[in-house]
Amino acid sequence: MELLIQKIDFKIDDDYIEFIKNHNGASGDLSESNYILLWEAKDVVQLNPYYEGVEESDKLLFIGSDGGNLGYAVDKESSEFVEIDFLEIAHSKPTKVADSFEGLLKYLGNDSVDNGF
Numbered sequence: 277m278e279l280l281i282q283k284i285d286f287k288i289d290d291d292y293i294e295f296i297k298n299h300n301g302a303s304g305d306l307s308e309s310n311y312i313l314l315w316e317a318k319d320v321v322q323l324n325p326y327y328e329g330v331e332e333s334d335k336l337l338f339i340g341s342d343g344g345n346l347g348y349a350v351d352k353e354s355s356e357f358v359e360i361d362f363l364e365i366a367h368s369k370p371t372k373v374a375d376s377f378e379g380l381l382k383y384l385g386n387d388s389v390d391n392g393f
Contacts, residue, residue, distance in 0.1 A: 277296065277297065277300070277317045279317070279318070279321045280296065280317040280318075280320050280321050281293075283320070283321055283324065283337070284337065285352075286337075286350075286352040286353075286355065287355045288337070288350055288355060289350075289355065289357075289376045289377045289378075291376060291377040291378055292339070292350070292377040295314075295377060296317050296320075300316050300317055301313075301314050301315050301316035301317070301319070301340075302314045303343075306381065306384040306385040307384070307385050307386065310342070310384045310385070310386075311342055311343050312340060312341075312342060312343075312348070312381075312384050313340050313341050313342070313343050314339060314340040314348075315338075315339060315340050315341075320337070320338070320339055323338055324336075324337055324338055326338050326347065326362065326365070327365055327366070330365055330366050332360070332365050332366065332368075332369065332370065333365055335351060335352055335353060336349035336350065336351060336352065336358065336360070336370060337349055337350045337352060341362070345361050345362050345363050346359055346360070346361055346362070347359065347360055347361070347362050347365075348373075348380065349370065351370065351372075354372075355375075356372045356374070356375055357372070357373055357374040357375070357376070357377065357379065357380040357383075358370035358371060358372050358373060359371050359373050
């Protein structure tokens with residue numbers, strides 16, 4: 277946990293930090309069509325930057341995925357929660373999905389959001 281706190285050199289939602297302190301990651305279905313894998317603190321540290329030398333990857337702190345190609349991250353400049361296809365990261369911009377960790381979970385709990393499952 278300490279290594280993750282040291283890695284975070286930008287403003288991040290306190291709810292995410294509390295979640296990691298209390299649960300250290302999680303996985304499961306948030307709705308019928310949306311699965312999420314929130315990485316443990318050690319994995320967040322090890323897997324960031326996700327692609328070294330790729331500008332978009334350097335601007336993001338990845339915190340999890342949909343268990344497939346879609347990654348969830350915090351934009352280090354805006355503190356927004358975003359999603360981006362891991363396979364397209366060098367060729368596309370992340371999409372803002374929420375202003376907060378709670379908003380990310382609500383977004384993924386909405387069945388109108390289909391991340392491929």
